[in-house]
Amino acid sequence: MQFGVFTVGDVTVDPTTGREPTERERIKAMVAIALKAEEVGLDVFATGEHHNPPFVPSSPTTMLGYIAARTERLLLSTATTLITTNDPVKIAEDYAMLQHLADGRVDLMLGRGNTGPVYPWFGQDIRNGIPLAIENYDLLRRLWREDVVDWKGRFRTPLQSFTSTPRPLDGVPPFVWHGSIRSPEIAEQAAYYGDGFFANHIFWPKEHTQRMVGLYRQRFAHYGHGTPEQAIVGLGGQVFMRKNSQDAVREFRPYFDNAPVYGHGPSLEDFSRETPLTVGSPQQVIDRTLGFREYVGDYQRQLFLLDHAGLPLKTVLEQLDILGEEVVPVLRREFDSLRPAHVPQAPTHAALVAARDAAAAGTGAGR
């Protein structure tokens, strides 16, 4: 099981001090969080991609390339890469480049983006969100898997004799997750290709996650990639911890009450009941997180959101210490002991290369 953090990259005023970090401070904080994630023994760091204030991470591979150079083990990912407004040719190039620089420690999560005004800035239209996600990803796969591509589609200029460079590391493209909250079409897309499916699982009731993961698992089996239990599932989660749960609630409440997404709406208590948000002791976080598998089954990746709503870097790093020292070791042990042998781990580059080589040896024909 992989554990990690994902960040939206919002620049938000700290409601307890009234101070807003500069863009530079926020960007450096994101890097510090990634380095800390590796230091405390987490597996994954994933950054959001946004092209509008108050968000800073418009250029994920620049940031991930920098983090790759300063880490050894950490798997670098995204949450999410915009498959709708990015040119699939540029995604193919950027992430293959990152794969080489990071020695394969790369995967990515694709999402559509739900901010209407962003689409036309990149020559697109949000009303085409699903068709763009379908067409662009189909092209992206071909660019990574075929050395020379002739292609014609609806949303991009045609390609003639095009070779995306560099070619993927060892000829194996990065593993892809598809992120969605409530679009069954995206679960269907992930299932069709046998890719991973990642449920946001932060701002939404668990019933959304349960239904979407259930659909993905069923369609994964339908398309012949294995049994429903063997599908590759990732979940988000949002936690804030202190030794005593009352201290956690007291410290987190002003951030919750003023947060960009749910602030000035439901109470912390209501939101904790209605969504997977857990504010309390490390043990409460352990218990709640272990409960996720009861409604999604055994899954492969758990990412936590720790650094939004204006929380200062110092606090976020303390959260990472608690996560790495007290929470994740227990979760790792418990999840792995509960996982049946036929349920795979999340694919890594090494595993994908080995699987490719085994398949080639089995048929006696390389690709």
Place this chain on the structure above:
Amino acid sequence: MTGRTLAVVSAGLSQPSSTRLLADQLAAATRDELVRRDAEVRLHVVEVRDHAHDVVNHLLTGFPSASLRSALDAVAGADGVIAVTPIFSASYSGLFKSFFDVLEPDALAGTPVLIGATGGTARHSLALEHAIRPLFGYRRAVVVPTGVYAASEDWSGGTADGALRERVLRAGAELAEQVDRRPASTGPADPFALTTDFARLLGGGRED
């Protein structure tokens, strides 16, 4: 005997509220007419006031609480809807509108709806026609011809067989007629149901 459900949405604020009183009269008239037509009727009353905070939270967070979810499902899955609002500033109340704003876009398409409104004076009665009827027209509901407005003077007459009573019975009969001529509702649509498959998606075969 056919089972029918009527959702009664009442957006009155005071207790007791004349909006709820009108809603109950419209519901009873509709139910009686459906029973005469050999239907078994179940009423599901939604007091919007009880969900006021949840409605605002839904606007802010994008999802309903469990109790609001069940109220929305009751409306979306009903065979007929009775919707009654007080008139505030020449239109439906903001809370009434917000409740229907968070109801899924297609939830009322093809559903027979009876509209009602209450106010202190009969001078606001056309709000039914210029504000409330278009709202449900936009939702592609089948709004019955008679909308019922009750002003203070309608309640003060003291007799049960005044002009208001006549309008309530006529409107109830119209809603019952529309419900009766349709097959029973199969419940609210499932937003997570997969209505296509990948071959069709890849072929671009999806309405934008």
